[in-house]
Amino acid sequence: MYLTKEEELVLAGEYGYALQKAMEILVALGEIYGADRLIPIKSAQVAGVSYKNIGDAGIEFLKDFADAGAKVSIYTTLNPAGIGDEEFMEKQREVLELYRQMGIEVTSTCTPYYGANLPKFGDHLAWSESSAVSFANSIIGARTNREGGPSSLAAAIVGKTPNYGLHLDENRKATVVVDVEAEVGSFVDYAALGYHLGKTLGNDVPYIKGIKPEMTEYLKEMGAAMAASGSIALYHVEGETPEYGDAIADKLETITVENSDIMAVRELFSDDWSEIDMILIGCPHASLMEIKEIAELLRMRGKPLKTPLFITASRAVKALADSLGYTEVIERYNGRIIPDACFVVSPVKDWYRGIATNSGKSAFYFRSFGFKVRLDDAENLIKEAP
Amino acid sequence: MKLRGRKIVGGKVEGELIVSQKPLSFLGGVDPETGIVTDAESDIRGQSIAGKILAFPRGKGSTVGSYVIYALKKNGKAPKAIIAGEAETIVATGAIIAGIPMIDGIDVSRLRTGMRVRVDGDAGEVEVIDSDQ
Numbered sequence: 001m002y003l004t005k006e007e008e009l010v011l012a013g014e015y016g017y018a019l020q021k022a023m024e025i026l027v028a029l030g031e032i033y034g035a036d037r038l039i040p041i042k043s044a045q046v047a048g049v050s051y052k053n054i055g056d057a058g059i060e061f062l063k064d065f066a067d068a069g070a071k072v073s074i075y076t077t078l079n080p081a082g083i084g085d086e087e088f089m090e091k092q093r094e095v096l097e098l099y100r101q102m103g104i105e106v107t108s109t110c111t112p113y114y115g116a117n118l119p120k121f122g123d124h125l126a127w128s129e130s131s132a133v134s135f136a137n138s139i140i141g142a143r144t145n146r147e148g149g150p151s152s153l154a155a156a157i158v159g160k161t162p163n164y165g166l167h168l169d170e171n172r173k174a175t176v177v178v179d180v181e182a183e184v185g186s187f188v189d190y191a192a193l194g195y196h197l198g199k200t201l202g203n204d205v206p207y208i209k210g211i212k213p214e215m216t217e218y219l220k221e222m223g224a225a226m227a228a229s230g231s232i233a234l235y236h237v238e239g240e241t242p243e244y245g246d247a248i249a250d251k252l253e254t255i256t257v258e259n260s261d262i263m264a265v266r267e268l269f270s271d272d273w274s275e276i277d278m279i280l281i282g283c284p285h286a287s288l289m290e291i292k293e294i295a296e297l298l299r300m301r302g303k304p305l306k307t308p309l310f311i312t313a314s315r316a317v318k319a320l321a322d323s324l325g326y327t328e329v330i331e332r333y334n335g336r337i338i339p340d341a342c343f344v345v346s347p348v349k350d351w352y353r354g355i356a357t358n359s360g361k362s363a364f365y366f367r368s369f370g371f372k373v374r375l376d377d378a379e380n381l382i383k384e385a386p
Numbered sequence: 387m388k389l390r391g392r393k394i395v396g397g398k399v400e401g402e403l404i405v406s407q408k409p410l411s412f413l414g415g416v417d418p419e420t421g422i423v424t425d426a427e428s429d430i431r432g433q434s435i436a437g438k439i440l441a442f443p444r445g446k447g448s449t450v451g452s453y454v455i456y457a458l459k460k461n462g463k464a465p466k467a468i469i470a471g472e473a474e475t476i477v478a479t480g481a482i483i484a485g486i487p488m489i490d491g492i493d494v495s496r497l498r499t500g501m502r503v504r505v506d507g508d509a510g511e512v513e514v515i516d517s518d519q
Contacts, residue, residue, distance in 0.1 A: 024482045028394055032473050032490075053450050057418050057457030061483060148449030150479040 001030040001162065002037045010158070018070035022154035029151055030162030039124050039163045042142075043075045043117050044156035046099070047128030048149025049108055050082035050345035051091040058149075059091065062098040065153075071103045073159035077116050078108040079129050080285070080312070080342035088347055104156070107315055108340040111220075111285040113140070115316025121242055124167055126155030130233070131284040131361065134223035137234040139216065141242035143167045146233050166234055174207035174236055174247040177254040182262045184211050187218055188377045191360030192265035194222035196257060198230025198364075207247050209238045217287055224284045225360030269363045269375035276354040276374055279305070279381055280343060282312035283359035288320050290378075291337065295326040297382040298333040306386040307356070309335035312342060356381050387517070389492050393510040394473050397487030400515070401466045403501045404438040405494060406430045411447030412454040412480065421463030430499070439505060440465035441497045445477035455480025467505040469494065469512055 003011065011027060013020040026038060048054045054062075078099055081092055096106045107116045110129040119125055119136055125144040127133050136142040145165040147155065155161040165171055178201075184193050190213060197206060213219050219237065226232040236244040281294055291311060298305075311330065313321070318339040321327045327337050343349050344365045354372035357363060363375045374381075408429050410416070415425030421436030436458075445451060455477070458464040468481050473490035481488035487507035497503075502516035 021483060024395075025479050028473075028478045028482055029475060031392075032394075032475075032478060048450065048453070053448070054453055055450075057453040058450065060460055061453050061456045148452065148475050148479065150449070150452045150483060151475055154479075 001027060001035050003027070007038060016069055018065055018068040019157060021065070022070070022157040025151060025154035026158055026160065026162055030164065033162065033164040035162035035164040037163055038158070038160040039167060040159060041074060041126050041155060041161050042119060042123040043125055044072065044152050045077050045079070045112055045117070045125070045127035045129060045132055046104065046149065046152045046156060047079045047147070048153070049079040049095060049099070050342070051088060051095055052082045052084070052347055053345055054095065054149070059095060059098070062095065066098045066101045070157055072156040074156060075117060076104045076156040077112045078104060078106060080110055080345065081108040081340055082346040083338065083341045084347040109285050109314035110342065111287070111314050111317070114285070114287055114314055116314065124161065126152045126161045128152045130227035131220070131224035133233050134227045134235070135220055137166055138223055138236065138241055139219055172234060172243060172247070173205065173249045174252060175204045176201060176206050177252045178206045178208045178257060179254055180208060180210035180257045182257050182259045184262065186377050187221055188266070188358050188375060189262060190218040190222040191225050191358065191363070191375065192262045193257065194225030195229045195265050195360040195364060196261050198226040198228060198232060200255065201230060201232060203231050205234050205236070206232065207236045207238065207244065207252070211237060213240065215289070217290055220284055221360065225364065228361040228364045265360070266375060269367070269373040271354060271372035271374050273356070273374065273384065273386060275372040276307060276356045278352045278355055279307055279309040279385060280312070280355055280357040280359065280362055281309065281378060283342070283344070283357065283362040286311055286313040286317065288317055291317065291321045291326050291330070294335070294378060294382065295329040297379060298329060298335065301333065301382055304332070305334040309333070310343065311335060311337045313337055313339060315339040356385065387514040389496065389512050391489045391491030391510045391512070393507055394478050394488040394490055395481045395486060396508040397467070398504070398506050398508070399439070399466045399487055400502070400504045401437070401439045403497055403499055403503055404430060404433060404435055404440055405497045405499045406442040407495065408442070409444050409446040410442045412445065412451030412476065413448040415447065416454060416458065418454050418457035418463070419461060421458055435465045436463040438465050439467045439469065439503055441469035441492070441494050443471035443494050445470070445474050447476070449476050451476040452480035452483065455486070456484045459484035459486065467507065469497070469505065
């Protein structure tokens with residue numbers, strides 16, 4: 001891989017230990033994946049935030065790295081944090097403080113594009129969280145590989161990433177055509193479609209025909225489910241996403257999605273309300289529109305929920321919901337908006353055993369944790385919940 | 387016998403091999419306090435990698451595995467060097483932040499636990515100096 005004189009100096013340690021280590025990581029990854037050079041990035045989104053995931057080993061590394069003077073050189077936000085008991089929260093705050101010392105904006109969200117950081121078409125990024133990576137690549141047309149914790153942090157510090165994978169035009173072309181004959185209309189239809197495609201396809205770039213999503217949120221949900229049940233980091237939707245026009249270079253295999261495929265996913269996650277003890281909305285983190293819809297559904301329901309409702313959202317979106325009065329409505333009906341956190345990476349999930357959600361991604365993860373899962377649209381969940 | 391691969395992290399060390407013929411997960415697969423392999427699917431389960439030269443085809447599992455490699459080093463339980471069939475992000479990043487010499491591109495099936503080897507991270511080579519176990 002070609003390095004500029006300046007990059008060689010960083011690698012030789014002329015600018016200190018932290019920059020040197022960060023550069024070593026980028027160069028090694030560049031060599032492994034055959035990058036020709038490093039390219040500047042506009043922003044980073046760093047994984048390795050929940051104390052449940054990184055543990056004391058991660059804290060130790062971050063502490064040594066922060067003490068060595070590690071500082072990010074571009075705008076950087078974080079993955080969602082975990083929530084747990086007091087002992088856990090103390091460790092969690094320590095993690096966030098270490099990232100703050102490195103100059104990172106400690107907003108911890110899988111939807112940085114709702115407030116903290118909205119990239120534009122063609123921007124190169126180093127993002128980590130799989131649904132955010134899918135959103136940036138597919139819906140915005142920015143370019144990022146799915147980074148791990150240390151590699152996104154290294155990219156944030158150096159301000160560059162190795163030029164390989166989804167940064168290159170040729171790897172953004174579709175590899176399979178998906179012809180959706182099924183009727184896909186509601187939020188959960190999109191979640192189920194994403195789940196089905198993630199399971200069915202490999203490390204593909206699907207070109208999806210036959211859907212007309214009403215809201216951006218539906219695509220956000222579909223992409224998140226696809227990236228959770230599979231490893232898809234970029235998809236194109238005919239007539240909808242910004243790169244679909246150039247996406248097909250070769251003759252491709254076509255797969256068809258029928259109503260039975262969507263129904264099969266819905267049936268997989270249809271556990272009875274008697275086994276459900278929490279409702280989760282906001283995976284990926286909810287938009288203001290999603291929160292507003294929940295507040296309206298609760299008003300129509302007219303009586304408080306017996307099963308507690310948790311809505312996860314970025315602190316930016318929660319601040320809007322607070323000031324517009326939606327939070328108050330939601331709390332009146334036994335709901336809570338939890339800012340900058342994620343149940344999937346939290347020990348608090350062990351306090352429950354059954355989850356009702358409109359998220360295909362959460363359905364996938366909570367089932368893998370051994371939970372009972374009920375997947376349905378928010379409208380039905382709020383109406384039917386005990 | 388000398389095998390040629392590729393440098394991932396430089397440095398020269400000599401030591402005894404421990405070889406896993408299966409991919410290895412560090413998060414949940416190696417205890418950072420003891421260096422003992424706990425991965426249920428591993429063929430070296432129950433053995434320690436501390437102070438050995440660890441060879442395996444490739445890493446798998448969570449990217450948090452990089453931090454486990456770092457913790458092993460801090461706790462004095464890290465391998466002296468890592469030899470991989472194929473380097474990927476998790477193990478390469480872990481070896482870099484922990485400063486453990488590492489090479490890849492080596493046919494691990496030609497290596498056996500107990501062999502004495504010399505790893506030259508800079509040249510990307512491993513030399514078997516005593517295969518008499």
